[in-house]
Amino acid sequence: MTIEKIDTLIVGAGQSGIAMSEHLRDCGVPHIVLERKRVAEQWRSGRWDSLVANGPAWHDRFPHLEFDDVPPDSFPPKERVARYFEDYARMINAPIRTGVEVQRVQRNEGRPGFLVTTSEGPIEAQRVVAATGPFQVPHYPHIVPADAGFDQIHSSAYKNPVQLADGAVLVVGGGASGAQITEELQRAGRTVYLSIGEHYRPPRSYRQRDYVWWLGVLGKWDEIKTDAKKKHVAFAVSGYDGGKTIDFRRLAENGVTILGLTQGYENGVISLADDLAANIAEGDRAYLEVLHEADAYVERNGIDLPLEPEAWEIGPDPACMTDPVLKLDLVAAGIKTIIWATGFKFDFSWLDVNAFHEDGTPYHKRGISSETGIYFLGLPELTNRASSFIYGCWYDAKYIATHIVVQRNYVAYEKE
Incomplete structure (x- = not known):
């Protein structure tokens, strides 16, 4: 049987796979991209209906194509983002095979x-790039038994309020997904409880500049001066509703009951950590730290940006903070549905190579794995905090493509 041969095989036709294809094309490296579903499938079916990009259109894109029908400071809806990647793949003539x-x-x-x-x-491929992204397998703690009598779904399976059974909803997770879903449900007239843990809560924008801009000019994309502990907590910022700062106090004022970290379950009762006030206070500290750094940057560089004194205002603590709920009787609260907005874990079971730590996480440096010829792209913190974002993966792909070219040159060397 004749076996097809290729220099580099890319697995995944999302933002990372398309970025990788562009750079390999520019370097003259023969390659193909295999995608088991459609181009940018996660943007289409892997999220809820109202999802938008996490950054504005001027920033969350690749360098060589702009959104032609989305205002620069707006947040493109998910279907438009998917179409953007279809257009980009077509523009670079990416050799993508879908349904494989x-x-x-x-x-x-x-x-x-x-x-x-x-x-x-x-x-047969000389090299393989795993460009399957960070959102592979839904992850949530098995705290509430499946047969406990409540509908339980991961945030990746949530689409809109209509799909849920009547009744109150418990959302677990204080990142962008949990906050967005909570606000959508509250606006739809649902009674909502939101359980949050540690989180990093920056301003969505400040002094007429989006947070992604401040990340750039303050050097925070590269994390040179960023406290390392912030890397591993929920990132509470989103483009929902035109891009507003996530404010758990505001959610509480609007009727959402904010809870501490979900710890356990017994006989219909959820037990919650007494950490809500401390977690929100730490989120406030991080928020105010960005404002301080932004003001210092403006003054140091003599930039004419208007003051925004209202951004410094922290509202009063709601009752759910001053008198926190530590035990929540789900039936008494009328809760019928639990949504676990608790992130994802990796699934590289298809990669039967020596490129992983004992815990199954990829063993790599800047995407170059411990197994020669195997590469990873699009993972969180691959090179910096931008790596799993649209903007960041393009530059990571360029670095990996350069490495592939160097390795090809070594292999091609013949002594005269």
């Missing part, structure tokens, strides 16, 4: 490269 699932990758014996088993047959 990569089932296994294993190193060849006695010769270079890898045997890639796919749903359409085997392929």
Whole structure:
């Protein structure tokens, strides 16, 4: 049987796979991109209906194509983002094959490269780039038993309020997803409880500049001066409703009951940590720190940006903070649905190579793995905090493409 051969095989046709394809094309590296569903599938079906990009249109894009029908400071809806990547792939003539699932990758014996088993047959590749992104397998703690009598879904399965059973809703997770879903449900007239843990809560914008701009000029994308502990907590910022700062006090004022971290469950009762006030206070500290740094930057550089004194105002603590709920009887509260907005975990079970730590996380440096010829792209913190964002993965892909070219040159060397 004839086996197709290719220099580099990219797995995934989302933002990372398309960025990788562009840079390999520019470097003259033969490659193909395999996608088990459609281009940018996660943007289409992997999120709720009202999802928008987390950054404004002027920023959350690749360098060589703008959104032609979205105002620069607006946040493109998910279907428009998916179409953007379709357009980009077409513009660069990316060699994408959709509807092809990569089932296994294993190193060849006695010769270079890898045997890639796919749903359409085997392929041999000298290199493989895993560009499957950070949102692979929904992750949530198994605190409430599946047979406890409540509907439980992950945020990735949530679409809109209409799909949920009548009754109150408990949302678990204080990042952008949890906050967005909570506000949408509250506006739809639902009674909502929101359980949050530690979080990093920056301003959406300040002094007429979006937070992504402040991340850039303050050096926070590269995290050179960023407190490392902020890397591993929920990132509470979103473009929902035109882009507003996530404010848990405001949610409480609007009728949402804010709770501490969900810890356990017994006989219909959720137990909650007594950490709500401390977590919100830490979120406030991070928020005010950005304002301080922004003001210092404006003054130091003599930039003419208007003052925004109202941004410094922190509202009064709501009753759910001063008298926190530590036990929540779900039935008594009328809760019928629990939404776990608790993130994702990796699934690289198809990669049968020596490129992982004992806990299954990728073993790499800037996307170059411990297994020669295997690369990772689009993962959180791959090189910096921008790596899993649209803007960041394009530049990470350029670095990996350069490394691939260097490795190809080594292999091609022949002594005269």
